[in-house]
Amino acid sequence: MRLRSLLFVPGDRPERFGKAIASGADAVIIDLEDSVAIANKEKARANALEFMSRRSQDLPILIRINPITSAALKHDLATVAQAKPFAILLPKAEGAASVEALATQLQHAGGASTPILPIATETPAAIFQLGSYTAVKELICGLTWGAEDLPAAIGATTSREEDGTYTAPYEMARSLTLFAAHAASVQAIETVYPDFHDLEGLRKYAERGRRDGFTGMMAIHPDQIAVINDAFTPDAVAIAWAERVVEAFHANPNAGVIQLDGRMLDLPHLKMATGILAAVKNR
Numbered sequence: 176m177r178l179r180s181l182l183f184v185p186g187d188r189p190e191r192f193g194k195a196i197a198s199g200a201d202a203v204i205i206d207l208e209d210s211v212a213i214a215n216k217e218k219a220r221a222n223a224l225e226f227m228s229r230r231s232q233d234l235p236i237l238i239r240i241n242p243i244t245s246a247a248l249k250h251d252l253a254t255v256a257q258a259k260p261f262a263i264l265l266p267k268a269e270g271a272a273s274v275e276a277l278a279t280q281l282q283h284a285g286g287a288s289t290p291i292l293p294i295a296t297e298t299p300a301a302i303f304q305l306g307s308y309t310a311v312k313e314l315i316c317g318l319t320w321g322a323e324d325l326p327a328a329i330g331a332t333t334s335r336e337e338d339g340t341y342t343a344p345y346e347m348a349r350s351l352t353l354f355a356a357h358a359a360s361v362q363a364i365e366t367v368y369p370d371f372h373d374l375e376g377l378r379k380y381a382e383r384g385r386r387d388g389f390t391g392m393m394a395i396h397p398d399q400i401a402v403i404n405d406a407f408t409p410d411a412v413a414i415a416w417a418e419r420v421v422e423a424f425h426a427n428p429n430a431g432v433i434q435l436d437g438r439m440l441d442l443p444h445l446k447m448a449t450g451i452l453a454a455v456k457n458r
Contacts, residue, residue, distance in 0.1 A: 176235065177454060178202050178317070178362060178391045179407035180400050183239075185210040186219025192226050198397035199404060202235040207251055208242075208266050216247055220254040227258035235261035237292065242267040243277050249284075256286035262316050267324065268293035270304025274311040290316035292364070295355065296348040297324035305355040317362035319393060320352035339376065353388055365389040371396035381406035390454075409451045420448035 182200035184191050186207045195203045205226070211219045223238055230236065238260045240251040244267075255263060265277055274291055281287055295305055295318050308318060322334040322345045334345040341349065349366070356363035365384035368377045371394075381392055381403050392403045409417070423433050424445050432441045 180391060180394055180403040182394045182400060186223050187211050187215040189222040194397055196234060198400045200400045202237055204237045204239050204264055206239045208239050220250060224254050224258050237262045237264050239264035239266060243273055252281055252284040255289060256284045262290040262292050265291050265293045267297045268295050269298060269301045271307035271311045274314050278314050292317045292319060294319055294321050295352050296320040298328055302348060305351045308355050308359045312359040312361060315361055317364050318352055318356035319364035319366060320349055321366050362390045363388060365392035367393045367395050371399055374402055378402050378406060409454055413451055414455060417448035417451035420444055
């Protein structure tokens, strides 16, 4: 299942669950980590479990657990085993070793078949493990990244330039996550755009993500969902181009290069076209 938009909702705010479900997001992430105070962790778990017990099966629900090194993990995994979410969002992942460790603990908790979506860039050590996810691609359903925890971990004052773009270290983390996801043949999920009032800025950011090869994006507010879905949905012009490219190659099955509209197209263009059509089909 291709996920264009994944909306966070704090686990200790059950009154927001319904709005998240109705937002149009392709998936909802119930958060047990950063947006939930320590005192409210157990309440958040109970809310997630109660909600999952009565929800519709149509919409994928993920649960963001606490890091695998935290004391909260055992309790989170007990909730996951009962709730049976679509996937687990793993914060502060550090490569294949983190995924394997979580998979083992998840099996012991009774939730062995739950896919894992690592947040792959939240610690300095994580950056050097991005290439390792190919070894655990059967256990993961995507890769995503974040630019909030990492600067705090290394003592940086910000991850952004004055115009809002990422500084060089975090642009590198973004790019490496993108390539790591595609190397592992899983979905590449763009990180959140934190200013939920700035929908025009979000549109530009989401379109840039799609242009660069991300397949979807996380969100922090329901108002962001329509913009993200639009950015990650091929438009009629792109679909028409893709259909013509595929038809042209099918009409010339032995050709490595064809001409279309005065342009020379080769197999990478065919791959791009089939990717566009697959994105439409998987919606």
